[in-house]
Amino acid sequence: MPLEPYRRGATWWAKGRVEYLGKPITDYYRNSTGASEEAGAWAWCRDEEERRINEHLLGANKTLSFAEAVMLYPANNKTATYLIPITEKWGSKKLSSIAPKDVRQLARELYPNASTDTWTRQVITPVRSVINNFRDGDSGDLFHVKGFSKQDRLKQDKRRGKKSRVKKEPGSWEWLLKFRQHAGQRHAALALTMFVTGARISQAISMHPKLHCRLDEGQICIPGAKGHDDRWLDIPKELVDELKALPVLYPRGAERKAENLRLFGFADRSSPRKGWAKACEDAKIPFIPFHAAGRHGFGQEMNIRQSVDEKAAGAFGGWADTALMKRTYTHAEEVSGKVHEAFYRGLKEAEKLTRIKLASGGKSYKPRTEAKKK
Structure with a gap:
């Protein structure tokens, strides 16, 4: 088992073995950490594990660099892209010397004109993942980086002259029908x-x-995504007919093998972008990106426009957390009209109950005053 502390008299000791990829790389430990508090003992265990893993991978006299830690991390294509400029900047930096404030500062240096959300996505998250993959801190301390606050976001938006977290316009049937006429x-x-x-x-x-x-x-x-399994769905007949009519296509550049066929024939998520933008332009409708037109449009249609049971909408659309669906994938529509409608609905009910009119003949209502005393 990995190193873990236990109390022995006035001090804390450590027991277990140092493991790497689930296999022990040291003999069994039963050593005093010299710490009088449990937190100090845990810190000793983590430092000892890091030191012994360094020795196991690199030899006794070398400390792991960030570039070497990156090589140990199973990054997907997108994360690998984010890690390239970070590694170019920090490749030789010792892992043990990296502090949370350094990560936040690196984000500012690499992407001075980006939003704080971009800093988090393209710097903080990849760096944290690389370091924690090496630490493997299931029972110990993980590497934490404090994110950027709302004040940081507003300050950066002001500095770069561009607002982040712009409200997404979700797709709708009206938008979709016009889009499809020109697509x-x-x-x-x-x-x-x-x-x-x-x-x-x-x-x-x-x-x-x-x-x-x-x-x-x-x-x-x-297909499954973000921890969810594949889901088979019944679809409308109109969509069935359209999908049956699609030609069988290989994505551009793909080897002509049966497994490389794709239903829509596009190579990757960016391939439809040019044709998508042209259809919006020709239809004289706002450009709505893929995610907003599709997933946000579905969430808005089901939850707001058609008031479908949120459990049913969540299950069909692939949301395990319906609160997330309603919080992120629904948007306020016709705000003034809905508020005014509610205002007048409440007013009419009150006027009926009190027999008092707010206005008469376009003139403001004047409360009746008491009769003058004789």
């Missing part, structure tokens, strides 16, 4: 698929015409 066959079918299923663009693009379609049964499979 190509694949773009039109892609937009409809995302809007009626809540699929993300990456999920839709990866769909295979055989593996993810049972069109004779009126079903398609939305």
